Amino acid sequence: MTISSKVSICVPTCNRPELIVECLDSCLAQTHTNIEILIGDDSSDTRTQRLIEARYAHDARIRYVKNEPPLGQARNVASLFARASGEKISLIHDDDYFAKDGIESLLALWQSHPQLEVAFADQYEIDAQGHVDLSKSDALNANFHRIEPAQGMQQQPGRTGLVQMFPNNGWMANADLVKRIGYRDDVGMCCDYVFGSELCLAASQVYYLHRYVSYYRKTDASISRSTRGSTFAASLTAFEFVSGLSLDASLEPARKLALRRLAPIVVSLYAKNDAPWAALRVALAHLYAYGYGRDARLYYHLSLIARAFVSMRWRGLPPSAPKFP
Structure with missing residues (x-):
């Protein structure tokens, strides 16, 4: 049955050992337990590696790889997709995390819609310290067309990607479709948006659930300061x-x-x-x-x-x- 499907949670990380614990602990605490957690580490040092070895060494659900040399954002994510063995794939960045029932809430949609290919939901906005701001969370989702009247199967799946309704992480999709689309390394910091657009354009059934399933951390580190305002923006x-x-x-x-x-x-x-x-x-x-x-x-x-x-x-x-x- 779909509800028992194995879900591969992909976690790209780079130089954020102080945040990844909250991310990984949220994955391990999911009410849906048939999961694997794939970590691709692009860090410039071994702090994250040592942390993973010390804290999660005996948890078979954690599958960690240190990328040497670093792969870069897009190729790191693509490598995680390639390693995934689950029927479904989900992505969460190392400074964000899932609500306890986030995976279960998304996966349950396949029970009612067996032909579903892609599902996504709302994101809480949190600050650097992890505090939730409900008014900013509501505004974040509304700005990207994630509002209650839009809940359900999307009449134009491709639209959800083009207008950025589809979020940068905290989504779920069929593994075969995700692997077919992949992450492009020729679009720089725009790889999340390009992936979401191409994924939704390729899908025939995309569902939006008006429910909070993940937490998006709004910090300077979550936005590229090195390229903003430049020719690489x-x-x-x-x-x-x-x-x-x-x-x-x-x-x-x-x-x-x-x-x-x-x-x-x-x-x-x-x-x-x-x-x-x-x-x-x-x-x-x-x-x-x-x-x-x-x-x-x-x-x-x-x-x-x-x-x-x-x-x-x-x-x-x-x-x-x-x-x-």
């Missing part, structure tokens, strides 16, 4: 990915909704990185993202573009040679 990669997708006409509104969120961010990135022409082209092509002029951000971004032109001329840089591709 995840938002730019996501924009290029969504813009370049070949989609059925029925999914064009979902693409537009995704680009409504992404386009203004990309305009700002281009303007701040000596690519004013590129910024202007994106802004004019996506005026709907600015309410066709009703959004004050449009005029702020136009001012950024103008300043970029002036600055580049002052520094003797040709504005026709942007740094961005």
